[in-house]
Amino acid sequence: MRRIKILFLSLVIPILFGCEEKHDLPGLDKFSQSQLIVWNRHLSEIIIKDIFSPPVASRIYSYPNIAAYEALAPAYPAYKSLSSQYNGLSEIPQPDTTKEIYYPVSSIIAFSTVGKKLILDELKMEEYEAEYLAELKRIGIREEVLNNSIAYGREVGGHILAWAKKDGYVETRALTRHVISAKPNTWQPTAPDYMPAVEPHWNKIRPFVMDSASHFKPQLATAFDSSATSGFYKEAMEVYSIVKNIDKEKLLIARFWDDNPNISYTKGHVTYFQQKLTPPGHWISITSSAIRKNKLDMMEAAETYVMVTAALADGFISCWDAKFAYNSIRPDTYIERYIDPDWDPILQTPPFPEFPSGHSVISAAAATVLTHKFGDSYAFIDSTQLAIGLPVRKFNSFNEAAFEVGESRIYGGIHFRAACDLGAEQGKAIGNHIVSKLRTRKAEQTAKL
Template structure:
């Protein structure tokens, strides 16, 4: 992925200025041209701190929210926010193209007037403030006041080095992008209800699980418009093991593994299951996708990414946040596989309980692995399989977890659902491969084809 870069080195820049002065016949144009080139030299390297602060602020706002945001809806919303952020700063990325040329049924986005000067950090600031208010449900008046305060504070900061006209122009552009993104989002047919849906019955079929025995969530999510054409039909491969109740079968052994692990859980395995569950309500867990976003932001900050690179990474990981669940839920309701707790109670031990409750939808493929794996693959493609630090629960005083690689983190997240008693191991292994494929599809999307 290309970063915000300068058009020219200083000697080349001056050669171009001299050439243009000769062509247009007048030293009177020299100062004007030099100002243009200087502008292009500086705005390509704008800091991404404004973006990082916005993603951290929304975590602070949503952490104490009660009830907590709906997981899949919040993931979807941050997908749009990432795409909108990129579009709000895209004109400042050399050789870049709009995601409207890459995403399925995305309309043309507002265009900046490149004869005018912009402060792209101010555009991002306005776009994120606007999108947070439009996309994130349940914001209180106090929450909205915090958003306004952040926006105003950054505008005051930008005014120290940019004129009021530049700030106003940049704000207007960012807000126009935010509004266009939100209007587009209203047509994506997003639906988590199960009204009118009757779960199939039969051997190996999913049944509501304890303790709540809730109705299924998301049977129609597969019909939501994805970001990628690829995701219109993407689904899980066929089940690798035929359903069987025979104690000698591979399926029985897969369930027995979950049972045996659950009967002898170590303190570390319980802590790992809890770490990745992000559950427990306000003040205990973290609202999705804050855990993922904190990992993304942490890597970007550690790599000192500038605004252009950060915006592209948030956009591409945002695409994964929205499209990952669409493919996962298409597979879930296609194969309709029962959860381990159901199989174990019926075939192995009627008194067994999973460490964590199973979410109210079929087992295969995995929702958590299907969310993390494509995001982690996008990060691997951008930065390599680097060491990564996870401090998602630092606010609770829990020590950060350190991993030798992004892949190790991704593996642990998947294994955590086995410890929790929620998934079979084969589900996690296959879902990680699904996520890697989606992540590579997203990472292959070239947003700077005109870079030279």
């Protein structure tokens, strides 16, 4: 396990000189090793309770992980800042080298500082931070070192927050809602809640690495046509038939990858809601599992998180740009209108246009980054949905999992095949772009991250 050299002497020398105050550096290192996994889980728990939409969730995961990476990087000479590589991110404040700093603490404090300003339940994040600091004191970190480390983490976190405030998010909160079109090929609100379209202006958010929201446009989908001999009708019939004849395996796959953050249920006159992970939260869970399984040190874990979160965030920006440009009809609307008025999808249709499939785009993007990191034959068990009573699923690769995501949207009755297949191609292009543009290492000795 790597050691933070700048702190090592400061912790060992007092012991050598027989001072009463002692510090357990191995204990600190062991504790710190898993903290980015822990804090991403904390963030997921809050995102679920705050009921953020998938695009917003991708933004929330990105900035804290960037802050954590940047606050930790000064302790690892082989790594470099990403300040010149993310759009609009200026040079990160550098630490005062005359002060003793334990950078893993700075990293978590930077994460917490940014994270609590992007969510609703700030008190919960502050509670997590208080518990974290209490554990550090129990382990025995020296107060001066702790204070210096916190101060640097806050400084980096403040810098990332100032950058985040300029990404257009606040401005999009005041923009008008999506206007429903009367054209037969366009998206219409769907049962049971008939909600307005979610985040119609997400393409105005500043991309993290892409040149623009329209940098990666999907290929054209099958042209809309209501005639029974058309290609579009045949795609609709595929969805219709699968749902009508769904088997247990396809049903399980649809449920496993649903990742709808807020599903409504109505019994009689009572409506209640179930909150779950978002699609980006599901891939953060997969990423955390791979980091844990491979016993990555904290810096390599931070590196992996920033790459994956960039793919997720830019994936949503790119996908939402296409969604509202095409404004495509959902299977629920088309099938009830032209095939069977009594048909219902397996999954609750999300409130935004159909093409391309958002989960397909971001899953392919994340899988591409993770494949670059861990290899094309990385077998893993996804236990993400145990929390909601679903069994684990086994995959031979990240790409296999991403492919199943696309199939799940068809099985669930919420997407046509073209939206999933072409969305996956779009996501793969975004993932490759992230891998080629974000350079985390000063020396490119290996082909991996």
